[in-house]
Structures are given as structure tokens and as C-alpha cells.
Amino acid sequence: MIVKICGVQDKETALAVAASGADFIGFVFAESSRRVEPEVVKEITDSLPQTIKKVGVFVNESPEEINQIAAFAGLDMIQLHGDETPTECEQIDNPVIKAFSIRELHDLERISMYDVAYSLVDHPGGKYRGGSGQSFDWQILNQRTPRHSQIILAGGLHPGNVQEAIKTAKPFGVDVSSGVETGGRKDVSKIHAFVAQAKSKEMKI
Numbered sequence: 001m002i003v004k005i006c007g008v009q010d011k012e013t014a015l016a017v018a019a020s021g022a023d024f025i026g027f028v029f030a031e032s033s034r035r036v037e038p039e040v041v042k043e044i045t046d047s048l049p050q051t052i053k054k055v056g057v058f059v060n061e062s063p064e065e066i067n068q069i070a071a072f073a074g075l076d077m078i079q080l081h082g083d084e085t086p087t088e089c090e091q092i093d094n095p096v097i098k099a100f101s102i103r104e105l106h107d108l109e110r111i112s113m114y115d116v117a118y119s120l121v122d123h124p125g126g127k128y129r130g131g132s133g134q135s136f137d138w139q140i141l142n143q144r145t146p147r148h149s150q151i152i153l154a155g156g157l158h159p160g161n162v163q164e165a166i167k168t169a170k171p172f173g174v175d176v177s178s179g180v181e182t183g184g185r186k187d188v189s190k191i192h193a194f195v196a197q198a199k200s201k202e203m204k205i
């Protein structure tokens with residue numbers, strides 16, 4: 001099970017994420033309370049091991065701007081959370097994770113229009129285009145398996161529900177931001193608990 005911890009803003013937390021065994025770490029460059037500047041992300045990525053993939057999260061930014069920031073900040077992958085088209089995704093130099101808002105079954109149909117590395121299925125969001133801490137009905141993924149098999153499940157996950165989410169939706173990976181925070185800041189003990197639950201061979205549910 002691939003695990004992505006998103007919305008990291010400082011080096012200390014990033015090193016704790018790497019030590020937790022997470023596979024991907026996310027940095028939000030879009031409008032958000034978790035937004036970080038490229039200079040800060042560069043300092044963080046320089047200090048991380050190569051084994052953890054560094055993901056930049058963008059919303060409706062131009063491919064040219066994204067490619068420049070990715071090269072400068074040492075990003076391995078790009079996550080697109082806005083209204084980016086399949087053509088725009090193809091103009092990104094790094095592998096792409098395209099995010100899709102899921103309300104109902106037919107929302108899954110758009111996934112097969114995109115030739116991307118991973119598809120992240122998420123709650124439609126609140127104030128920003130992601131990271132709302134709200135989940136959608138995971139049973140939707142059970143009703144029709146999208147043609148694209150590299151599905152990352154996101155939205156309202158936390159250490160206490162991630163095993164049930166995995167059992168229900170059978171994703172390739174899981175992603176979390178709010179569910180590993182306390183008082184709006186990343187909480188290292190919750191990060192460790194989330195990764196351990198998600199990667200546990202013995203599901204307790």
C-alpha cells in the first residue's frame with residue numbers, strides 16, 4: 001500500500017514523514033493554509049532521502065510555471081487539483097497525479113480520459129480545492145472499478161478509519177492531510193499511526 005502524507009511545511013516534519021515509512025510527501029503550492037514557497041520546499045527536499053517521492057500540489061497553474069518550480073524545488077511528481085485538461089497534464093515534465101472530485105458514480109468516468117501515473121479520488125473540497133478533511137462514499141469505488149487501476153484514495157482519512165477505507169475501496173494507495181494534524185499542524189505521532197495502519201498486513205476490520 002502506497003502512503004502519501006500531504007501538506008508538509010517544514011523540514012522537521014518532513015524528516016519525520018520520511019522516517020515513518022511513507023512513500024510520497026506532498027507540498028502545497030496552491031492557495032491554502034498549507035501553502036509553502038518553492039525556496040522552503042527546495043531546502044526540505046535537499047534534506048530528504050531519494051527513496052521518498054516529493055510531490056508538488058498545484059491548482060490551475062500553467063504547465064510552464066509548474067515545470068520551472070518542479071526543477072527548482074526538486075520535485076519528483078506533480079499533483080493537479082484543479083480543472084487541468086488531459087493535454088495540460090501531458091505538458092508536465094514529471095509523472096502526474098490527477099485529482100478527481102467524487103460525488104457520485106458517474107464522476108469516475110472522467111478518470112479514463114487522463115493518461116497519468118496515478119488518479120487521486122477525493123472529496124470535492126471546501127474553502128480550497130483539497131485538504132478539507134471530508135470523505136466521500138467509498139462504496140462508489142466498489143461499484144465500478146475505474147479503468148485506471150492506479151487509484152489513490154483521499155479525503156477525510158485518519159488513523160482510525162484508513163483500514164476500513166482500504167477494505168472498502170481497495171485502492172492502490174492512500175493520501176492524508178487533515179487526519180494527521182492536531183490544531184492545524186502536522187502531528188508526528190498521528191503520521192506514524194496512519195502509516196502503520198495503512199501498511200499493516202493484518203487488517204483489524
Ligand SMILES: O=C(O)c1ccccc1NCC(=O)[C@H](O)[C@H](O)COP(=O)(O)O
Nearest residue numbers: 006032130131132133155156176177178
Ligand atoms: O491540503 C490542502 O490544503 C490543499 C489545498 C488545495 C489543493 C489541494 C490540497 N491538498 C491535496 C491533498 O493531497 C490532500 O491530502 C487531500 O485533498 C486530502 O486531504 P484531507 O481530507 O485533509 O486528508
